[in-house]
Amino acid sequence: MGQIEDLRLFVKVVDSGGIARAAEEMNIAKSAVSRRLAQLEERYSVRLIDRQPRVWEVTSAGQELYQRASQMVAEVDELDADFLQVGHTLKGPLSITIAREFGLTYLKPTLFKFAQDHPNIDLTIDFDDRTVDLDSENYDLALRVTATELQGLHCHRLGTTQHGLFASKRYAATRRLPKNVDELSDHALLHYGAERRATWAFEHEGKRRTVKFRPALRSNYGRFLLDAALNDDGIIRLPLFVVDSQVQQGKLLPVLPHLKHADYGIYVVHSSKRRLNKRMRAMIDALSESCVPLKQ
Numbered sequence: 001m002g003q004i005e006d007l008r009l010f011v012k013v014v015d016s017g018g019i020a021r022a023a024e025e026m027n028i029a030k031s032a033v034s035r036r037l038a039q040l041e042e043r044y045s046v047r048l049i050d051r052q053p054r055v056w057e058v059t060s061a062g063q064e065l066y067q068r069a070s071q072m073v074a075e076v077d078e079l080d081a082d083f084l085q086v087g088h089t090l091k092g093p094l095s096i097t098i099a100r101e102f103g104l105t106y107l108k109p110t111l112f113k114f115a116q117d118h119p120n121i122d123l124t125i126d127f128d129d130r131t132v133d134l135d136s137e138n139y140d141l142a143l144r145v146t147a148t149e150l151q152g153l154h155c156h157r158l159g160t161t162q163h164g165l166f167a168s169k170r171y172a173a174t175r176r177l178p179k180n181v182d183e184l185s186d187h188a189l190l191h192y193g194a195e196r197r198a199t200w201a202f203e204h205e206g207k208r209r210t211v212k213f214r215p216a217l218r219s220n221y222g223r224f225l226l227d228a229a230l231n232d233d234g235i236i237r238l239p240l241f242v243v244d245s246q247v248q249q250g251k252l253l254p255v256l257p258h259l260k261h262a263d264y265g266i267y268v269v270h271s272s273k274r275r276l277n278k279r280m281r282a283m284i285d286a287l288s289e290s291c292v293p294l295k296q
Contacts, residue, residue: 004076006040007069010048013037014058014066019051071273078277091120094279096141100127101222102161102266103143106241110290114283121279129220134271140280143268143287145239153269156284159294160263161239165255166246171232172253178235181209181259188234190225191215200237202259209259239264241294266291 009026013033016022023030041048048062058066078092098107104127115123132139134153145161165184167177178184181202189211191198195218201210216234219225222242229236230246235255246252268284270276276284 006036008073009036010040011070011073090118090279090282092279093122095124095139097126097128097132097139098143099145100129102145103127110286114286141268141270145264145266147262147264154272155267155269158266158288158291160265161241163237163239163261165235165237166243166252167235167255168230168232177255181211184211185213188216189213190228190234190236191218192222204259
């Protein structure tokens with residue numbers, strides 16, 4: 001057996017939590033697993049797993065080897081997957097976490113089509129607005145919508161999403177819409193976020209303007225705030241991709257459209273410790289094509 005296979009065996013033993021279970025999952029004799037583990041310890045001149053009666057614990061050296069070996073084995077598996085696949089068929093696992101609002105509002109058709117085009121990819125999609133640790137949480141890719149620069153990751157910028165202020169036609173008919181930033185605080189403002197005291201910032205004629213207010217309603221779900229605005233509950237500030245269809249149908253009216261809002265970049269990122277495999281490239285290509293209308 002080669003060194004990679006011995007490391008694969010060690011990773012399997014640790015993942016399985018014991019030699020007997022690893023032997024069963026690998027369909028080989030328990031004695032063979034024990035022998036190869038002992039040979040690995042002899043090669044590195046260190047105890048990897050403390051195994052005594054009623055004691056089974058990975059040593060500090062074993063934990064370090066496990067972390068490095070896991071990554072190495074995964075790299076080899078991905079290399080095999082890339083070069084041993086027949087024709088253009090992609091297969092294997094792919095996990096991605098996507099900013100919820102953008103994923104559920106804008107990307108659903110793209111994700112459905114990707115799943116249909118690549119039925120042999122074991123696809124996992126999580127919709128989550130938190131910043132995940134790609135390494136520790138075992139995600140291949142993350143799609144993030146942010147106004148801040150991303151650090152320590154390989155980034156592929158897909159586009160830019162713009163924001164605006166909007167109100168329903170009925171709200172505009174019953175309440176005189178604001179003519180400037182100062183008048184905004186006289187209105188019911190619906191805020192995306194959890195802050196009890198919120199701040200909206202704008203730029204107009206080269207100057208930064210802000211309005212501080214107590215939200216009439218706040219939520220971390222843009223679609224809910226959109227429905228609230230359509231229910232004549234107040235003025236919202238949301239990304240254009242959330243409100244576009246309602247604006248085009250005339251159900252929502254722009255408020256103070258001359259104000260400039262901070263742009264948010266749309267990025268698909270992966271860990272700097274990971275190389276791109278074909279499955280990851282295929283997903284990035286699909287997302288990039290979907291975001292062509294958002295490129296500036």
